[in-house]
Amino acid sequence: xxxxxxxxxxxxxxxxxxxxxxFGRRAALAAGLAGTGLVLPPSRAGATGLPVAMRNxxxxxxxxxxxxxxxxxxxxxxxxxxxKTISAxxxxxxxxxWTVRVEGMVERPAEFGLDDLLRRLPIEERVYRHRxxxxxxxxxxxxGFQLSELLKLAGPLGSAKYVRFETAAVPAVMPGLRQSWYPxxxxxxxxxxxxxxxxxxxxVGAYGKPLPPQNGGPVRMHFPWKxxxxxxxxIVRIVLTDQKPVxxxxxIQPQEYGFWANVNPAVPHxxxxxxTERMLGTDERVxxxxxxxxxxxxxxxxxxxxxxxxxx
Amino acid sequence: MPFLLIAALLLLxxxxxxxxxxxxxxxxxxxxxxxxxxxxxxxxxGIQRHLSPALWxxxxxxxxxxxxxxxxxxxxxLLLLLYGLLAARRRRRxxxxx
Numbered sequence: 001x002x003x004x005x006x007x008x009x010x011x012x013x014x015x016x017x018x019x020x021x022x023f024g025r026r027a028a029l030a031a032g033l034a035g036t037g038l039v040l041p042p043s044r045a046g047a048t049g050l051p052v053a054m055r056n057x058x059x060x061x062x063x064x065x066x067x068x069x070x071x072x073x074x075x076x077x078x079x080x081x082x083x084k085t086i087s088a089x090x091x092x093x094x095x096x097x098w099t100v101r102v103e104g105m106v107e108r109p110a111e112f113g114l115d116d117l118l119r120r121l122p123i124e125e126r127v128y129r130h131r132x133x134x135x136x137x138x139x140x141x142x143x144g145f146q147l148s149e150l151l152k153l154a155g156p157l158g159s160a161k162y163v164r165f166e167t168a169a170v171p172a173v174m175p176g177l178r179q180s181w182y183p184x185x186x187x188x189x190x191x192x193x194x195x196x197x198x199x200x201x202x203x204v205g206a207y208g209k210p211l212p213p214q215n216g217g218p219v220r221m222h223f224p225w226k227x228x229x230x231x232x233x234x235i236v237r238i239v240l241t242d243q244k245p246v247x248x249x250x251x252i253q254p255q256e257y258g259f260w261a262n263v264n265p266a267v268p269h270x271x272x273x274x275x276t277e278r279m280l281g282t283d284e285r286v287x288x289x290x291x292x293x294x295x296x297x298x299x300x301x302x303x304x305x306x307x308x309x310x311x312x
Numbered sequence: 313m314p315f316l317l318i319a320a321l322l323l324l325x326x327x328x329x330x331x332x333x334x335x336x337x338x339x340x341x342x343x344x345x346x347x348x349x350x351x352x353x354x355x356x357x358g359i360q361r362h363l364s365p366a367l368w369x370x371x372x373x374x375x376x377x378x379x380x381x382x383x384x385x386x387x388x389x390l391l392l393l394l395y396g397l398l399a400a401r402r403r404r405r406x407x408x409x410x
Contacts, residue, residue, distance in 0.1 A: 082353070082356040082357045082360045082361065083361050175369055175373075178373055178377060180339065180377075181341045181344075181352075251349070252350060253350045
């Protein structure tokens with residue numbers, strides 16, 4: 001008869017720590033410390049391929065965070081369609097290898113590998129409000145780096161006045177590109193002063209995970225004081241220039257979508273009011289705020305520009 | 313009957329006009345976009361958001377990708393054919409009351 005005597009160090013299988021808990025223990029520890037006020041809760045990014053990102057407390061959304069499922073299944077990404085349920089189709093977009101080329105009026109034009117940027121630049125988490133021009137809104141914990149940090153690597157020249165952002169154009173997976181009459185690739189732009197503003201954020205993650213393609217992964221812009229269409233998705237090229245960029249939507253419907261597109265509840269869209277916004281997740285209607293509530297950070301950018309069409 | 317013939321000729325003329333105006337290889341979508349840049353975006357949003365995303369991708373888009381002259385030309389040709397068939401049938405109808 002076989003008699004098995006277990007050594008003293010063995011434990012039953014049921015007591016083995018799950019792999020997810022083991023790899024998440026640093027986050028759990030930090031979350032515990034956060035409760036004591038010692039540190040801020042980090043995102044779960046370290047366990048998912050992103051560098052660990054601490055939440056920056058300077059940027060307060062003052063609204064509940066939108067459930068992840070809502071924010072990742074209700075999306076505008078015109079290359080994949082004009083409806084909100086493009087998330088399944090967007091999964092076909094290959095996210096690696098991914099490079100971002102920075103060129104134009106810079107001292108050191110370069111093509112940066114995204115993973116290289118994640119190692120070189122300070123990564124943080126910011127909870128930003130996001131206001132779509134279609135009058136819906138969400139609040140998302142974004143992970144990323146300040147745009148100005150990336151531009152510093154290239155060294156902007158003094159003659160650069162604007163920054164132009166180009167989205168990837170991958171006809172094999174983007175059915176929208178079959179509409180050859182549109183001015184692809186999707187282009188957006190801002191002034192060099194707007195790009196240098198501390199709020200201008202290049203997003204590589206959301207909810208502590210790598211940014212999914214339907215939200216503009218692997219890397220997108222976020223200008224939280226502007227309507228969402230200004231924040232280009234899946235960015236592959238950034239050009240510093242002295243020419244004001246003409247954006248994709250500006251070429252198609254200039255009377256509705258302009259260069260500045262700052263959020264303003266008092267200036268209606270030609271076809272609907274911008275006074276309120278519908279929160280994803282709750283469908284609650286809340287009042288829209290001037291500059292989406294970020295006036296203290298950005299209002300100064302527009303002093304002396306009252307003659308510009310700042311709100312569309 | 314003359315209505316069918318007029319409609320067929322108008323469609324054939326429209327096809328020719330589109331071909332000359334936008335080039336014989338230009339897709340119908342491009343012609344419509346050049347006529348009104350916002351038209352197709354509005355149509356796509358209406359169809360994909362309120363009817364079905366696939367209706368645009370699988371039905372409307374293949375039509376819009378065809379050369380601009382082709383769609384009115386084919387429609388015009390079909391109407392012309394229908395007109396011819398109806399006219400022939402009428403000629404074959406026996407006289408009555410003689």
